[in-house]
Amino acid sequence: MYHMKRASVRDLRYRFPEVERLLREGKEIEITKRNRVIARLAPANRRGDTRPEWPDFMGRMRKIYGKRKLKPSGAELIARDRDRY
Numbered sequence: 001m002y003h004m005k006r007a008s009v010r011d012l013r014y015r016f017p018e019v020e021r022l023l024r025e026g027k028e029i030e031i032t033k034r035n036r037v038i039a040r041l042a043p044a045n046r047r048g049d050t051r052p053e054w055p056d057f058m059g060r061m062r063k064i065y066g067k068r069k070l071k072p073s074g075a076e077l078i079a080r081d082r083d084r085y
Helices: 009-014 016-024 057-065 074-081
Strands: 005-008 029-033 036-041
Touching: 005 009, 009 016, 009 029, 016 029
Parallel strands: 005 029
Antiparallel strands: 029 036
16 A cells, blocks of 8 residues: 555644645545554545436336326325415
């Protein structure tokens, strides 16, 4: 694991700008406490900045039900009777 840099908990407290710079460069960092590795920091995925795509729910409904018109549910009927929306 020579490709990975190491930083102690103390380094995180007092030298965080250097640790942040290494992360921005794309390097993974092992966090140590008393010379034992307790965690690994990895750079965030830049492709994750975009929103995930939603599934095509209407397409699924059309595939399952086709052009059939669905009857209202019991909850919808009660809401209509109570004049609530």
